[in-house]
Amino acid sequence: MTTTTLLYGAEVSYFTGKVRAYLRWADIPFQEIIASAQVYKTVILPAVGVPVIPVLRTQDDRILQDTTVIIDTLDAQRPATAPSVYPATPLRKLVALMLEAYGDEWLVIPAMHYRWHYDRDWAMGEFGALNAPDASPEEQFAIGQKRAVPFSRAASLLGATPEMKGAVESAYEGLLAELDAHFAEHAALLGTQATMADFGLIGPLYAHLYRDPTPGELMHRLAPNVVRWVEQVQFQPEALRKPLDDGDQIPATLLPILQRMAREQLPAMADAARHVSAWMAEHPGETLPRALGDHEFLLEGQRGRRIIRPYSLWMIQRIRDHLSALDTADRDNADAFLRSIGADLLIDFPDTPRLVQDKLSVRPAS
Numbered sequence: 001m002t003t004t005t006l007l008y009g010a011e012v013s014y015f016t017g018k019v020r021a022y023l024r025w026a027d028i029p030f031q032e033i034i035a036s037a038q039v040y041k042t043v044i045l046p047a048v049g050v051p052v053i054p055v056l057r058t059q060d061d062r063i064l065q066d067t068t069v070i071i072d073t074l075d076a077q078r079p080a081t082a083p084s085v086y087p088a089t090p091l092r093k094l095v096a097l098m099l100e101a102y103g104d105e106w107l108v109i110p111a112m113h114y115r116w117h118y119d120r121d122w123a124m125g126e127f128g129a130l131n132a133p134d135a136s137p138e139e140q141f142a143i144g145q146k147r148a149v150p151f152s153r154a155a156s157l158l159g160a161t162p163e164m165k166g167a168v169e170s171a172y173e174g175l176l177a178e179l180d181a182h183f184a185e186h187a188a189l190l191g192t193q194a195t196m197a198d199f200g201l202i203g204p205l206y207a208h209l210y211r212d213p214t215p216g217e218l219m220h221r222l223a224p225n226v227v228r229w230v231e232q233v234q235f236q237p238e239a240l241r242k243p244l245d246d247g248d249q250i251p252a253t254l255l256p257i258l259q260r261m262a263r264e265q266l267p268a269m270a271d272a273a274r275h276v277s278a279w280m281a282e283h284p285g286e287t288l289p290r291a292l293g294d295h296e297f298l299l300e301g302q303r304g305r306r307i308i309r310p311y312s313l314w315m316i317q318r319i320r321d322h323l324s325a326l327d328t329a330d331r332d333n334a335d336a337f338l339r340s341i342g343a344d345l346l347i348d349f350p351d352t353p354r355l356v357q358d359k360l361s362v363r364p365a366s
Contacts, residue, residue, distance in 0.1 A: 005030040008044060009054035011211065012126045014111060016054040017234065018067045018104075018203035022085065025194050025237035028074060037131040037147075066357060068100070068315075071199065083241055085196040089248035090322075090330040091337055092190050097322055098261060098343075099189060100200030101315040106265040107201070109299075109306075110172035110215070111208035113160035116152050118214035124148050159297055159306030167300040172209075175260060176223040182253035183225035187232070187240060189254060194233060194240035202233045255341060262343035268297040269316050272308045273350045280353055280364060287363050288355075314355045314362045319346060 007023065007030050009016030023030045033039060035053045044055050047063045056064040064070045075085050087093045115123050121141075127148040128140030135143065155161075160168050182189070189197040209215040210230045220227055232240060250258075272295060279292055292308040323334055323346065335347050354365035 003059070005059055006057040007032045007054055008035050008039060008057070009033075010035050010130050012123070012130060012207060013053050014108070014203045014207045015067045015104075017207035018199050019054045019056065019070050021194075021202045021206070021234050021237065022071050022074070022199050024235075025199075025233070025240060026074065026078060026082070034130060034133060036133060067104070067199075067203070068318075069357060071196070083193055083243050085194070085199060087190060087195055087244055089246075090326055090334055091248045091250055092195070092244065094319065094322055094334055094337075095190065095250055095254070095258065096195045096197040096200075097319045098258065098346075099197035101312070101319060102261045102265055103197075103200030103203055103205075105309070105312040105315055106261070107204035107209075108154070108158050109160050110168055110175075111204040112155035112158055113165070113168045113172075114215040114218075115208055115212050116155040117160070117162070117165070119212045120152065122213055123152075127151070157291075157307045159299070159304045161304060164299065164302060164304040167302040167304070170300045171260075171264065172215075173218075173222065175257065176219065176226060178253075178256040178260065179229075180223035180225045182251065182257065183229045185253055186251055187242075188229070191244050191251065192240070192242040193244050194237060195244075198229075198233055198240070202230065206230050206234050250337070258341045258343065262341055262345070264299060266343060266345040268295070268306070269312060270345050270350055271295055271297075272310075273313055273316070273352050275308050276310050276313060277350065277352045285364070310352075310355065310362050311357075313352055314357055316346075316349065317351070317355055320349055320351060323347075 005023070005028055007016070007019060009020065009032060011017075013035075020032065035044065035055075040051050044053070045051060047057075048055055048065050052065060054065075054067065054070070056070050058064065064073055071085060078084070085096070087096055124144035125137065125141050126144065128135065128142065128144030131147050132140055132143050188194045189201070205226065210219055210227070219230075275295060276288070276292060280288070288310045290309065290311070292310060294305045294307050296303055297306055323331065326334055338344060338346050355362040356365045
C-alpha cells in the first residue's frame with residue numbers, strides 16, 4: 001500500500017497536465033514523480049506494459065492509466081457533497097463531454113505544431129532533462145534528440161504538416177480570441193466551477209501552448225484572460241470549486257468555441273468512424289490498431305491529411321452515450337442545441353460497433 005496517491009508524469013506532458021489539474025482541484029493529496037528513464041523501466045513498463053504517462057498509483061495500489069479513466073475513477077469516489085467534474089444538468093454535461101473530446105483529441109494539432117515546428121530544440125532539452133535529470137544540459141540535449149524522435153513525428157501524423165501551417169495557426173489564433181473573450185466574463189468554461197470541459201482543455205493549453213516558448217509568448221500577448229485561466233486551473237483551482245447553479249444555460253461566449261469544434265473536428269470524426277467500421281467489418285473479432293491509415297480533413301478551408309485514431313471515436317462514443325440516455329424532452333432539447341451550433345453530426349453520427357477503452361487504444365466490445 002502506498003501512503004499517498006502517486007502521479008508518474010512530467011511538466012512537458014500534455015495529459016499529465018490534465019490529471020494534475022484535476023487532483024489539485026479535487027483536493028486529493030498526491031506526490032508527483034518525474035517519469036525518468038529509470039522510472040519507465042522500473043515502474044511504468046512493469047505496471048502498464050507500454051511507455052506512457054501519466055500513470056496513477058492509488059493509495060490502495062491500483063494502477064490507473066488514461067486520463068479519462070483516472071478522473072472518472074477518482075471522481076466516483078469523492079463524497080456526495082463534493083462537486084463532480086460532470087455537471088448535473090443535461091446540456092452542460094453534453095458540453096463538458098464535447099469539450100473534453102475537443103481538448104484531448106483535436107487540440108493536439110496546434111499543440112504539436114508549435115512544439116515541433118517552432119520549439120524543437122527547446123523540446124529536445126526538456127525530454128532530455130526528463131529522462132536524465134542529473135545530466136548536464138549538453139548531455140540532456142543529446143539524450144532528448146534520441147528520446148523525442150517518436151514524439152517529434154506526431155505533428156505531421158496528426159495533420160500539422162508544413163503545408164497546413166497557415167491553417168493551423170489561423171484556427172488556433174481564432175480559438176485563442178474566442179477563449180479570451182469567454183474568460184473575460186467567466187472563471188471557467190461553464191461558469192463558476194471547473195468541469196471536465198476545463199480539464200480537457202488544460203492539457204494542451206498548459207503543457208504545450210502555455211509552457212512552450214513560442215506559443216507561450218503568443219498566449220501572453222494575445223490572450224491574457226486565457227493565461228489567467230490556465231494558471232488558476234493548473235496552480236490555484238480553489239476558487240473554481242464553487243458549484244454551478246441549478247440551471248442548464250450555456251454561456252453565450254462559449255458558443256463560438258463549440259461552433260469551431262463542430263466545423264473542425266466533427267466531420268473528421270464522422271469520416272474516421274466510417275473507415276473504422278469498414279475495417280471492423282473486414283476483420284471481425286480482431287483488435288483495432290492504434291492507427292488505421294490516414295484520411296483527409298478540412299481546416300480553415302484547407303485540406304490536409306491525418307492519421308485515423310480509433311481511440312478518438314471512443315471519446316465521441318461517450319458523448320453519444322450521454323445523448324442516448326436522455327429522456328425524450330431532454331433529448332429534443334439537446335438535439336435543438338446541437339443544431340443551433342452546427343453540430344448536427346452528433347445527432348446522427350455514423351457510430352462504429354461498440355468500442356471498449358483498453359490502455360492506449362480501444363477494442364471492439366466482446
